[in-house]
Amino acid sequence: MKIAYLGPKGTYTGEVARNLFPDKELVSLNSIRSVVIAVEEGKVDYGVVPLENFYNGEVRETFDSLIECSKTRIVQESSLEIIHCIGALKGHGDIKNIFSKDQALEQSGKYLLKFYPNSQTIAVSSTSEAASKIREGNILDSAAIASEKSLKEFGLEILDSDICPNNKTRFAVLGRDSPLATGKDKTFLVIHPPYRDRPGILNNILSFFAGFGINLESIQSRPDGKNGYYFYVELNGHEQEPKIQKSIDAIRFSLDPEFKHNDTIRILGSFKDTNWKG
Template sequence: MPQDESEQQGKGSGDDADSGAPGVDAAARLEQCRVRIDEIDKRLVELLNERAGVVVEVGNLKRGTDIPIYAPHREADVLRKALAANMGPLPDRTIEGVFRELMSGSFALEQPLRIGYLGPQGSFSHAAATAHFGSSVEFADIQDIAGVFMEVRRGHADYGLVPIENSTGGGIIETLDAFRDSRDVTIYAEVLVTVRHNLLANCEPGAVKQIHSKPEIFTQCRRWLSAHYPNAEQIAAPSSSRAVMLARQAVEADPGAGVAAIGSELAGQIHGVNLLYQDIEDNPNNITRFLVVAKQAARPSGDDKTSIMFITLDKPGALVSVLSVFERAGVNLSHIEKRPSGRENWRYTFFIDAQGHRDDPSVAYAIREAAAHCQELTVLGSYPRATRIL
């Protein structure tokens, strides 16, 4: 018998009900993708450990020699090759992050490294040290920049990381003075890090009366502070993370104190201080340049900088004579700073960055010629130029 209309409609409805099949098919394909990812992950782990086996062999070959565990020229070469091989879809930043952590694990296999930085935990130096060296090394938070130099000089830290200049606020005075006073450490590498400043406090925004931070950070947030907290007292702290700790302690002692700090979100999380305002820096492209200091010299990488410190002779045109030497040698100078010499009033120590390695013939020539116009001239170090911002 022919089916009636309602039966035919029912059969159609049943077909529609089976339209979930594409969803079922998608779920099956999703499961297949996950199985493939698991297989790839297994191969990745096997390859990583195969690489680690070679790293252990390298460490054994280095043992008993003066070959350093951390070699900036080799790090730059590894990253350059990895990024050149990246055809996507992963961005270069991800690939770099993976390889930095991979190299961090390699350091631990070859020889555990101890990295000193301006603490306490949560400082911008802490964040920069972690971004550059990875999480598999040991970190030592040191209370001032001069202390970082001292720990490296004494061999208590293998390397130190210190801020040298900010794109908004300029040179970091404590670091320049530490180079002036510490002649037995050298610059080994440089690191560029994007810096985001935040107002942190355990009180309401309208209750803030005092703000603690490093003087350089106040400079980097000057316009924002003038607009939002023109009457708040600004109190200098030795580091941004120390400022965050002081803000917490002040409010714990007196809930009505109205004490805030400018620091990193990481410092707020570590020290239990709430985020009031995010990204308060005047320049959204706020970048701080850090230097890695060591007791050994870095080998040429093919794309280097050389930092030089000098005091000119007391004669007319002495500074011009020094700078002219580099011009005649065809060596570009990318940075210049000055600080009081600390020995005689109105005498200054100058700091310059030259493009190239001290072993390059043109740079070596310029250094020799410049020394003739100087009372003192010290090469602080030649090191690979940082080309990426972390």
Template structure:
């Protein structure tokens, strides 16, 4: 293992790969098949950093990753808003696309590719069979190798370049400003530096009784802190009481954040710090992700 080995989902050409390279351009990037495998290799010390998607501006949270946040002991150290430009891609057949949209009978992609491009599919390829793959780049690779004029993939133009496909339609996502928020996680540092942090992520659990959530969230209002994300977990053996994922505007060294967290610990049954890090400068109305500072319209 090199000192900077980054684990991401899939293969070169995926949006996860693009995010990993964007975050750590000089590192070695290693693609793995599942989110669980990514987290396990970093927790075991086989890789330095895990780069995983947490939510998308069109389709919402990534359920598999959302659940992993409950049990991980790693710390979030960075976030990146990755622009997602889904393309409809087919195999090469000379300089022109190999078929018209109406003749496509099968489309391959990751489930997020289908979810985020559902409007385009309904309008142009509604009768095509949808076949899920482990990632969008794998879909493009399979279609390029298959060479069938009636089969297409939904993926990135980067994947088309990597695997020899041809883009026949660009930017087919339902939301044109389509972004996925990626997180970089590492084993916790013995001496973390939060001096530049502008956003903090937590998981907390409260009693199941009227007003408990309002009282817990009021600590951030009282401290003048914005909440940029609030997600609830479904009830399970691991989360028998109401459990929430939350992003707040402010770094862990901010006095207001320290005050709010002390107050939250008095209101909550359980509080877990996931990380405090620099917020992306792409947090705005175009990306679909709230900025950490207040906005007046």
């Protein structure tokens, strides 16, 4: 069995893939879209990609890539507490530059402004690359933000730990089969009303979920670039449950009674609710 994940090695996504599939062959790919396509084309059995972070929000590339697929679905969610540390080489001098992945620099923004107000942040491709760059270049005037494990792996000294507290990322396991209902599941939908800006459209959609007594876990609206919207909606319940099916039918009919559009509602997956936000 082969598992693709958003690499490179040593990233948080890699850690999740290893935890979930301890004995399987892991394949590191260099973009989210490549992971999704590898699953879609059957080149791997599962893929692991980030879905959402407390600080940075949802990962749009994951949703966009999933919408382009016909077989690939979210089959499992898994979250990881992100404990960023800052590290430098032993014998380092004043910290002029701080290397990390853009999102990690953003997440640590408050801390950096407080403790390193005069340092320059420098974005690199991954947290592990930040650590490796400092090690390989023997850079003594810079620090890296990464996991403790990653910093230690590259021989950096930990200067401070958990610099962005209360930070979690949710990851998705992607596959081509749909898991059965467990009794406590969630369903991810993308709703794309087939017309331009129309007042009250979101209220209309949500009134159906409310009417069927379906709770929303999360919602994001997003312009489609043509004066319309995509709505990403996560519901409590499994797509096989009658009330979920009825609500989807009702919304689809209300938005597109003649069924002229095939992307009005797309189900991105139903999977066990791990209550990751706690």
